[in-house]
Amino acid sequence: MKKLILIDGNSIAYRAFFALPLLNNDKGIHTNAVYGFTMMLSKILEEEKPTHILVAFDAGKTTFRHETYSEYKGTRQKTPPELSEQFPLIRELLDAFGIERYELENYEADDIIGTMSKLAEEEGFEVTVISGDKDLTQLASPKTTVMITRKGITDMEAYTPKHLQEKYGLAPKQIIDMKGLMGDTSDNIPGVPGIGEKTAVKLLKQFPTVEELLSHIDEVSGKKLQEKLEAYKDQALMSKQLATINRNIPLTISIGQAEYKHADMEKLRRLYQELGFKSMLEKMGEDDQPGEKAALESISFSIAEDITDGLFADISSFYVEILDENYHTGEIIGFGLKNKNGLFFLRAEDALHSTAFKQWVEDDEKIKHVYDAKRSIVALRRYGMELRGIDFDLLLVSYLLNPSDTVEDFASVAKTHGYENVETDEAVYGKGAKRRLPEENVYAEHIARKAEAIAALETPCTDALKENEQLELFEQLELPLSLILADMEYTGVKVDTNRLKEMGEEFKSKLHEIEQRIYEMAGTTFNINSPKQLGIILFEKLGLPVIKKTKTGYSTSADVLEKLEPAHDIVKEILHYRQLGKLQSTYIEGLLKVVHEDGKVHTRFNQALTQTGRLSSTDPNLQNIPIRLEEGRKIRQAFVPSEEGWVIFSSDYSQVELRVLAHISGDEKLIEAFQEDMDIHTKTAMEVFHVKAEDVTPNMRRQAKAVNFGIVYGISDYGLSQNLGITRKEAGEFINRYFKSYPRVKEYMDEIVTEAKQKGYVSTLLKRRRYIPEITSRNFNLRSFAERTAMNTPIQGSAADIIKKAMIDMAKRLKEENLKARMLLQVHDELIFEAPEEEIEVLKKIVPDVMVHALELSVPLKVDSAYGPTWFDAK
């Protein structure tokens, strides 16, 4: 399919200029219009993948339209010099991109685009027109889509004939009739005075064109309107003529000349450098051809027909492919293997039945370099093999080098390290409903490429770790943790499904009762789960005051409903309905759905996702099981030991983040508070409100707690104000008083922001990094967010380091002490075990002991433990 993109150069340059702040490069040249143009181009090339592209510009000051009407565009302000000076740069940019540009004396860009699109349509092209000027929509047709910028530069609305019909009830051609009637102040087209968009559209629905309308003025309703039309007949016709794009101008360029030749990368790089477009330079590192993917270099690999000892070696890169996201159930597709003997693909059915393979897999002397150790270990264990000897994990290493690099798939991870010779999983297997296994030779090659990539990246990534002083973090923390997490996941947590079902029945009948009461109070039935429908009932039918709006309508969130509680009895019922509905759908039904045949849930801890170093948990998420409200907390009764006579044992850190803060800030008062094991919220209340311990009211403590909470999670004054239901100003004052109370904390906050600006990243106690590029942003909100991130990440991340270290020590200790107890879960500051009852006394000693001594800080760590027959009882 041939595809032509036609861009209205002047219009886009104007849009970009006014949409963006007046950016400067280091030489003081204004670059905002060029930057906007660049963003628009790279987005459009990527999304539309055109075969042909042309940017049209207006030429000179006067056009044929001025012959008709000398005041055409007469009210236009002169182009600001800050913009004019950027046009040569835009031309340079287009040349570097390999994009044809064109202008023609006496005509406007519109006419070039109109004529070009007509010719292209005749030659069977699909055409996309891009402009900031709605006039261009008159060119829309089944073959031509007109994209008009909505706000900014890259947000565009696509106008098709159908879309125009829906929006105005007009055909594309009638846009010019509309203009003829209503005029256009920006182009100084007069139209008919007193007729605006609404009247114009109404009239054109009755008579399709201006001409038709003018010959039937007597049939128009309204005497005044008739008079106006009569009086400005000629002006209407002339206006229409002015608004009409000339689609037959004498072009001196052919469509063939507009073929997209792809960018001259060197030229583009130099230009970006000159203009100071850092983000664009970064992006260029990622893909060589904007909008076009280069084909992969060919590789040579073989499918191992016989799995013999001869395939294996002492050091290999090894990739285990499982198509399903969930490796607890997904089938292994095959293996990629790269070593001194060559590059191989091993079929799953061959390898998994081979003793040579099993021996190699289980031999911890045979070094393996892998991607996602935990996934590989768990999957192989299900086939009766213990994967040993891993000393490099590309996924984990990439995550440590930069946690924002591992959000996507293998290919993107490889790419961030400069290795591009591997397809994305999506390209090979498809996504969503279309995800399936292609022919063997296709996936065999893909899997082999992954093994090759691991081999290619092992040395440079390890070097980078050393460079960052993170090798120890990887070797002593994340990699060993990965093996422990594999055990925890594989072990799973026993679920009492009968208890869950019982609770489900209870919730079901309660929900039904509440539902009936709500319908009765509302006077109608509706979907209570639909915020839209609920909004209509509450705010329109019952006339409750609107407190907050969302993008799409009324907000019905809990904090809004809580404010409405006194206004109507229905609100209380709705809140309760929401609460129970959540428990029912997420925790009862959701949990039952993911219970395996062994009666257990096997979560997956994502170890390479969060930007702070915390773990996350999916399928099911066992890190957000209810606890706050009694009704929900009962869900925990369904989590039980997997063996008769065992119990659930749980230990959690007390205020670990604030202790970390005391340690890294060195604030005397905070350190003292923890050394004396004071209630930290009460202490904060005493400091902030300048009162004695006995004079701290529950409300003061609550507010102090919210401030502590805010410090730990890096929320803004806005966030705190929402939390406490106070104004932003008041929240800001609280924060200031907090900083006055703990002056070293304030100093730490200032220093860490400065450090982040200097280095571009912040670090945790164990040298985990988080890069924060937005810290230098000129955008206030982005920068503020970045600053809070800089302040918060070392706190939360160090706390994550501590519990991870504790888990490693704990696993070792359990082994040393020959205990049967098993670690099951980690919930950020809490470790959960199952153990024989007779081990409880030992655990009560050693678990807190290990956790408290995971890392030595200048304040003591504190751990609380509990146990019982279910997770609920371990409180």
Added chain:
DNA sequence: AAGATCACGC
């Protein structure tokens, strides 16, 4: 299929 809204945990 993707986005928005809401709610749960830390």
Added chain:
DNA sequence: GACGTACGTGATCTTC
């Protein structure tokens, strides 16, 4: 010249 406010997972509804 608007931005959008701790993070993460998941359910449901709605729109494309």
